[in-house]
Amino acid sequence: MVLALLYPLGYMVYGSFRDWDPSQSLSESTFVGLKNYITLWNDPNFHESTLVTLKFALSVVTVEMLIGVGLALLLDRKLRGMSVLRTLFILPMMIAPVVVGLIWRYMYHPTLGVFNRGIKGVGLEPVDWLGQHALLSVIIADIWQWTPFIFILSLAALQSLPRSALEAARIDGATGWQQIIHIKLPLMMPVLIVTCLLRLIDAFKVLEVILVMTEGGPGLSTEIMALRISRTATEFRELGVAAAMSNYLLIMLLILTVLMLVYNRYMEYRASRAMRVAQEN
Amino acid sequence: MPVIKLDDLSKSYGNVEVLHSINLEMQDAEFTVLVGPSGCGKSTTLRMVAGLESVTSGEIYIDGKPVSNLEPKERDLAMVFQDYALYPHMNVAKNMSFALRLEKRPKKEIQSKINEVAEILGLTEYLHRKPAELSGGQRQRVAMGRALTRDSSTFLFDEPLSNLDAKLRTQMRAELAMMRQRVRKNMIYVTHDQIEAMTLADRIVVMHGGYIQQQGTPEELFKNPKNKFVAGFLGTPPMNFINVDIVRQADDVYLHGSGFKLRCDHATAERLHNSRSQDVLMGVRPCDLNYNPEAATDSAIDIDVVISEYIGAQSVLIGDCGGQDVMVELKSDTPIALGERLRFSVNLNDLHFFNLDDDEAIG
Numbered sequence: 327m328v329l330a331l332l333y334p335l336g337y338m339v340y341g342s343f344r345d346w347d348p349s350q351s352l353s354e355s356t357f358v359g360l361k362n363y364i365t366l367w368n369d370p371n372f373h374e375s376t377l378v379t380l381k382f383a384l385s386v387v388t389v390e391m392l393i394g395v396g397l398a399l400l401l402d403r404k405l406r407g408m409s410v411l412r413t414l415f416i417l418p419m420m421i422a423p424v425v426v427g428l429i430w431r432y433m434y435h436p437t438l439g440v441f442n443r444g445i446k447g448v449g450l451e452p453v454d455w456l457g458q459h460a461l462l463s464v465i466i467a468d469i470w471q472w473t474p475f476i477f478i479l480s481l482a483a484l485q486s487l488p489r490s491a492l493e494a495a496r497i498d499g500a501t502g503w504q505q506i507i508h509i510k511l512p513l514m515m516p517v518l519i520v521t522c523l524l525r526l527i528d529a530f531k532v533l534e535v536i537l538v539m540t541e542g543g544p545g546l547s548t549e550i551m552a553l554r555i556s557r558t559a560t561e562f563r564e565l566g567v568a569a570a571m572s573n574y575l576l577i578m579l580l581i582l583t584v585l586m587l588v589y590n591r592y593m594e595y596r597a598s599r600a601m602r603v604a605q606e607n
Numbered sequence: 608m609p610v611i612k613l614d615d616l617s618k619s620y621g622n623v624e625v626l627h628s629i630n631l632e633m634q635d636a637e638f639t640v641l642v643g644p645s646g647c648g649k650s651t652t653l654r655m656v657a658g659l660e661s662v663t664s665g666e667i668y669i670d671g672k673p674v675s676n677l678e679p680k681e682r683d684l685a686m687v688f689q690d691y692a693l694y695p696h697m698n699v700a701k702n703m704s705f706a707l708r709l710e711k712r713p714k715k716e717i718q719s720k721i722n723e724v725a726e727i728l729g730l731t732e733y734l735h736r737k738p739a740e741l742s743g744g745q746r747q748r749v750a751m752g753r754a755l756t757r758d759s760s761t762f763l764f765d766e767p768l769s770n771l772d773a774k775l776r777t778q779m780r781a782e783l784a785m786m787r788q789r790v791r792k793n794m795i796y797v798t799h800d801q802i803e804a805m806t807l808a809d810r811i812v813v814m815h816g817g818y819i820q821q822q823g824t825p826e827e828l829f830k831n832p833k834n835k836f837v838a839g840f841l842g843t844p845p846m847n848f849i850n851v852d853i854v855r856q857a858d859d860v861y862l863h864g865s866g867f868k869l870r871c872d873h874a875t876a877e878r879l880h881n882s883r884s885q886d887v888l889m890g891v892r893p894c895d896l897n898y899n900p901e902a903a904t905d906s907a908i909d910i911d912v913v914i915s916e917y918i919g920a921q922s923v924l925i926g927d928c929g930g931q932d933v934m935v936e937l938k939s940d941t942p943i944a945l946g947e948r949l950r951f952s953v954n955l956n957d958l959h960f961f962n963l964d965d966d967e968a969i970g
Binding site (some may be wrong): 488490491493494495496497498499500504508509512513597599600601603604605 | 685691709742757
């Protein structure tokens with residue numbers, strides 16, 4: 327098991343220290359030390375790609391959190407047809423990313439796409455979605471696909487809140503907003519933090535949707551890291567550099583994962599401490 | 608303090624009516640206890656007063672003003688919940704002051720109110736603890752404290768002691784009774800525990816199946832239950848019910864049960880005069896049966912002891928009287944043996960009679 331888990335990882339780390347061409351086997355390649363890492367560190371294209379990834383990940387997660395949590399707060403009530411509505415909301419998440427990419431690519435089409443036809447219909451200038459506003463366009467598509475994930479988890483968190491605490495808040499005179507700010511959000515926070523970290527980890531690795539929609543272009547404007555890694559390996563035939571790049575990405579993700587684990591540990595520690603104190607009374 | 612009045616209040620969930628035209632008027636600063644078995648509608652009634660459940664029909668008046676369409680916060684009341692309903696992320700001080708902080712009262716006033724209430728409830732050293740760091744009894748006190756910090760005119764309690772263990776419950780019951788002496792406000796208290804009801808209430812309202820069965824002071828209800836349900840619900844051990852025939856022989860009236868025949872005095876005969884039929888249900892509380900081997904046959908019943916439950920100075924005997932189970936109380940040092948037949952004298956004034964068809968009290 328451990329071997330199966332670590333072999334590919336070890337292979338990648340090993341490869342990142344070598345000048346490695348796809349036509350060679352790994353053992354034929356020459357050892358170049360940290361050269362790949364240093365090249366990347368000074369490569370403006372790699373900087374650009376990292377920046378795009380960061381911009382993309384941070385903006386999608388921020389907007390998705392706001393909309394997802396907002397919707398959950400709005401729809402956490404018993405109304406007729408609510409279960410149908412909730413099911414509809416989570417549909418985007420179930421569609422394969424490649425398909426999502428294709429759907430959005432056609433919706434963004436400069437002349438045939440539904441957006442521009444709509445805009446022209448009301449007499450405005452068409453927008454060059456996947457050209458001038460490429461990053462914004464892929465961000466919108468990602469938000470459409472992944473907001474439901476946050477919505478479902480937030481809704482589950484909301485519905486597991488202690489009902490009586492909310493009733494107590496109503497008796498204490500809290501308005502709907504005050505209940506959200508003083509009771510609901512603070513109690514949902516542990517779930518929200520983990521959801522946010524999970525979503526960030528995922529957003530750093532995004533590939534298919536963007537690959538299908540823009541292939542990283544125009545220029546490098548939507549070339550996120552996963553895409554650059556894949557191009558470095560296949561188009562530029564520099565497997566060693568690609569491996570080094572993957573390791574940079576891996577390190578970023580590891581930091582996020584460790585943050586999540588530390589947070590979980592902290593919550594567990596607090597719970598057990600509270601239990602101990604309560605028993606001492 | 609305002610007078611709370613429930614006028615023809617009913618509640619339905621879908622097509623199922625769970626409360627049927629409840630009429631109730633609570634007097635100024637009265638401690639009213641709604642008591643009944645699970646599912647009798649007592650909690651629903653309380654939650655409707657609180658504004659947490661909608662009213663299907665009828666109206667709730669507080670000081671003559673209809674409130675059934677008002678939000679809970681507009682009704683000027685405080686509530687203590689069964690599971691305490693503390694805010695888990697706030698410490699004790701924050702929990703108790705939440706309502707005051709929402710009202711944006713001055714910080715100094717809030718602080719002094721917290722200190723005052725914490726002092727009363729013995730919570731001063733726990734003010735910075737979170738609810739998870741408190742024991743059950745302390746959480747209960749915080750819930751009480753949260754209600755007390757608000758100077759509401761009405762306090763609602765929804766089974767506040769039922770999550771505590773037996774010993775703590777007795778202690779908290781006493782503390783509640785003491786708090787009651789200090790805080791003269793309207794209190795409505797819901798419980799399924801008839802001992803809580805008897806010890807705390809100015810007025811008890813017994814509910815069953817969504818109807819009010821009877822209301823009155825604890826003593827009234829204990830001495831003159833209106834029907835078999837109330838009679839059987841209040842008092843431990845519960846009242847015994849024995850089938851008897853009313854037999855008239857010459858000038859005398861007898862109560863004829865299997866294995867005994869009691870001769871009625873004039874007053875009892877008068878009471879039985881109102882009975883619609885010859886066979887009635889006789890109710891007698893275990894504490895009203897007195898062990899007396901010398902009693903005359905026509906003023907006593909004989910019981911074969913089946914089980915003896917030792918509970919300290921007193922024992923509860925479960926016996927058989929002509930095929931019907933009968934409970935009696937007896938001093939534990941009375942020398943008796945299982946299977947023995949014992950004679951208990953009956954005081955006719957302590958007897959209750961009920962119609963067999965509708966369970967209503969006779970006389």
